Amino acid sequence: MKVVKNEGKKETKRTEKMKENGISETRDKSETKGKEPLFEIDPRSVYKCVQCGTCRSVCPVFDVVGWESANTRGRMLIIKSMLEGRPPSEDVLSSLASCTTCGICAVKCPAGANPPEVVEAARAQLVKCGVTTEAQDKLKAAITTSGNSFGETRNRLHWLSDTERSKLPEKSDYVYFVGCFDSYRYPEFAKKTFEVLQRFGVTLLPDEQCCASPLLRTGFRDDAEKIMEHNLEQIRKVGAHTVITGCAGCYTTLKNNYPGELRVISLPEFLAEHLEELNLKRLDLTVTYHDPCHLGRHNKVYDPPREVIQAICTLKEMKNIKENSRCCGGGGGVRIGYPDISLKLAKKRIEDVPEGVDYIVTSCPLCVRNLRDAAEDIEVIDIVELVAMALE
Numbered sequence: 302m303k304v305v306k307n308e309g310k311k312e313t314k315r316t317e318k319m320k321e322n323g324i325s326e327t328r329d330k331s332e333t334k335g336k337e338p339l340f341e342i343d344p345r346s347v348y349k350c351v352q353c354g355t356c357r358s359v360c361p362v363f364d365v366v367g368w369e370s371a372n373t374r375g376r377m378l379i380i381k382s383m384l385e386g387r388p389p390s391e392d393v394l395s396s397l398a399s400c401t402t403c404g405i406c407a408v409k410c411p412a413g414a415n416p417p418e419v420v421e422a423a424r425a426q427l428v429k430c431g432v433t434t435e436a437q438d439k440l441k442a443a444i445t446t447s448g449n450s451f452g453e454t455r456n457r458l459h460w461l462s463d464t465e466r467s468k469l470p471e472k473s474d475y476v477y478f479v480g481c482f483d484s485y486r487y488p489e490f491a492k493k494t495f496e497v498l499q500r501f502g503v504t505l506l507p508d509e510q511c512c513a514s515p516l517l518r519t520g521f522r523d524d525a526e527k528i529m530e531h532n533l534e535q536i537r538k539v540g541a542h543t544v545i546t547g548c549a550g551c552y553t554t555l556k557n558n559y560p561g562e563l564r565v566i567s568l569p570e571f572l573a574e575h576l577e578e579l580n581l582k583r584l585d586l587t588v589t590y591h592d593p594c595h596l597g598r599h600n601k602v603y604d605p606p607r608e609v610i611q612a613i614c615t616l617k618e619m620k621n622i623k624e625n626s627r628c629c630g631g632g633g634g635v636r637i638g639y640p641d642i643s644l645k646l647a648k649k650r651i652e653d654v655p656e657g658v659d660y661i662v663t664s665c666p667l668c669v670r671n672l673r674d675a676a677e678d679i680e681v682i683d684i685v686e687l688v689a690m691a692l693e
């Protein structure tokens with residue numbers, strides 16, 4: 302395997318050019334000098350791609366950007382060339398960093414390739430070589446210094462009063478993992494979710510930190526491991542065997558990246574399982590539902606949110622649903638790194654909304670955020686808000 306070295310004059314020029322493009326090199330070159338960076342991508346997962354181009358028609362980023370390097374096949378070709386010794390460059394970075402990891406290409410690929418998995422592995426490889434975008438560096442710094450993706454210094458449970466916090470059960474079989482978004486951007490979702498879950502004896506972690514999803518999706522695997530270990534310790538301390546979360550990013554990470562000892566349930570699954578006990582009233586509303594990629598396509602949680610919605614009001618489906626659902630554009634670090642692309646994707650998703658609905662309901666705070674930015678005439682709400690209305 303060819304060694305990827307970031308040294309020499311040519312390298313300095315490249316570094317300058319990369320900086321101009323918002324791409325930085327974070328690693329001290331002495332760290333990698335003399336060592337061969339391991340290319341940890343399984344070549345079989347890359348060579349599975351037969352370059353048929355089926356995915357070109359579904360990649361939402363390609364749809365709005367239009368460059369070959371911004372579609373799945375282009376990304377797979379670039380990763381293949383990295384395997385064959387191509388050094389990291391700004392082209393490589395922007396191609397790989399602009400994938401939302403939505404997963405629709407994996408669903409459609411006739412060869413059984415899993416491009417988002419390969420993209421994540423390639424991003425980790427770039428991080429190892431010290432090649433990252435400024436947006437990725439900022440995100441990593443925020444998480445590793447503050448324990449949350451926003452760099453917030455407030456207590457993560459600031460949405461509870463001191464008395465409420467002091468009364469939290471120290472031990473429980475069930476714990477609610479709030480996530481950074483609901484903790485700091487949508488504390489009203491956290492409050493409503495916890496109000497429902499408390500009825501079932503669910504508690505909170507005394508010191509939850511970011512689930513590590515943003516670190517894993519952008520390739521910072523070593524940093525992710527440390528924070529995951531911290532959360533695991535917290536969960537073990539509480540003695541919980543089941544973790545419930547209302548964030549699709551936290552859900553897929555806890556379920557697929559944490560050790561298998563945990564039982565992880567998404568909020569819609571929990572709500573659907575407890576519909577009878579919740580005794581929800583019917584509302585005279587018609588809503589549509591947006592499948593978050595990391596809840597739907599990545600984990601096949603399609604029916605529970607629909608069961609909850611239909612227990613409350615009328616559901617009118619969007620144009621593309623379930624495994625064909627269009628990405629909101631927020632995931633994979635794209636909202637932070639490429640806000641314009643992210644917004645365009647969200648606007649495209651809004652085009653799928655049917656006529657005559659009162660709300661777009663979804664089950665992920667990142668989807669709420671991104672779709673709210675794009676939706677002009679319709680309100681976007683989280684499923685817990687609909688449930689709260691039906692409990693009033």
Ligand code: SF4
Pocket residue numbers: 349350351352353354355356357373374377406409410411412413414416
């Ligand atoms: S990832 Fe799959 S669908 Fe896309 S070009 Fe490769 S083989 Fe074809």
Ligand code: SF4
Pocket residue numbers: 359360361362363372373376399400401402403404405406407416417
């Ligand atoms: S995961 Fe989504 S954004 Fe990434 S290459 Fe596949 S279709 Fe495109």
